[in-house]
Amino acid sequence: MQCLRVHLRKPLQRWQLLRSGLRRFETTICTANILDSLKERGLVAQVSQPESALVQKLISGEKLGLYCGADPTARSLHLGNLLPLMVMLHFYLAGHDVFTLVGGATGKVGDPSGRSTERSAMEESQRLDNVAQIQGQLRAFFDSGLAYYRHKVGKTSSGRTTHTNNFDWWHDMKMLDFLAMYGKHIRVQSMLSRDSVSSRLNGQDGIGFNEFTYQILQAYDFYHLNKTHGVTIQVGGNDQWGNITAGIDLIRRTSSKATNQPFGLTVPLLTTSTGEKFGKSAGNAVFIDPQATTPFEMYQYFMHTTDEDVGKYLKMFTLLPVEHIEKAILSHTKNSKERLAQKLLAREVVDLVHGVGKGQDAETVSEVLFGSRKLQLAAVELIRIFREANILATCSRTLSLEQLIVDLTGCSKSEARRKVTQGSIYVGPERVKVVRNTDNLEQFYIDDQVLVLRVGKQKCFVAEVM
């Protein structure tokens, strides 16, 4: 594997990070110690046994195939889904081949893993739309991840990506053929003992046969990818452990030891501060679809990371080398009010997910809205970044200041008047306090196209003048 030789000869690559404060740093995306490096980053919850056999393969430089699946239960992936994908990305950048899977078939059945209740049915058209969206996002994630990495380290080789849909091999599978071929290799005791099933069996409503059999579908997916593409590692969140081991069991029972030995690798489940799994079912998702969660909203989400979590998230959600992250955390703790580590995290994740430069755009929007520095941007740039953040307002040239405040804030006319006379209205890039109503706002326009209006210290509106 050529990429591996390059990595072994030159295990430490030079990265350049221009905007982070630390100019140069080194990364260790290197096939030989990738498992250790993922553990160091907090990205490994469990590895199937014998782990030493996997380590051996990595050390020997074997090029591996990995897969990770997502069901089309929503129109977009979310930040929780990114964690197993980050593991895949590390392997991909170290030269291994990654396979994504969208659950066109499994999405019809519903995974009981990590859930205490049955999923409600979804319209066929909705599911198909979700399949197409998620497949596009999986493709984009690896393209964008590679571009982001190349932006940091220069041109570099990677593995290959293949994007699959399990409906392709399930749609013409005949039940009798399946039972005859695989039925006896799938043991009912093991199925009953998996957490996803046993936890539901003790509950009031039990579990439907569809959800009970879900693990068989995922097990066969792993078997199929192992046989047809030599995929040896399945990656997932830790709630997928049972489904992953079901696949490992099936492959082991049906194959000779020598061929494509299977492994499972799970990432810890990201939970909210209240301990809930971070995801779409819990209704707390930050989506990677910019229509659902704009890059600016994602940036803001990460800006609110607690000091306690920021180092952990930097290791999990970015490709910045651990040594670099540790230095950044050290500088951060010297003056945590500046939120330097949160800024670094927010900018890097947005760049990685949405494309290089989008993190800087989000940071600029944030500085205009919440910063205290003088605004020095041209109107076209302001219009572009605020439109992308979906918070660009519009205003007519003919409006009085009070009417403008009513339109932008939704307050009453008398409230607007009070805000003006109390001195809480500031306009233009220089933040001029205006204490009287006026029809003459033109002097405050930026390039005759944009008006910035602040209400007190908290609220700021950027409006395109029509």
Ligand SMILES: Nc1ncnc2c1ncn2[C@@H]1O[C@H](COP(=O)(O)OP(=O)(O)OP(=O)(O)O)[C@@H](O)[C@H]1O
């Ligand atoms: N909070 C999380 N932390 C780590 N991994 C996660 C998290 N949420 C989902 N994943 C992982 O992302 C992969 C794809 O998940 P998928 O989209 O199928 O379900 P989900 O997001 O968990 O949805 P649901 O909330 O409906 O169960 C799985 O491997 C899953 O374990």
Ligand SMILES: N[C@@H](Cc1ccc(O)cc1)C(=O)O
């Ligand atoms: N069961 C996984 C998605 C998945 C589906 C099929 C697979 O083969 C692999 C993973 C989940 O719900 O998160």
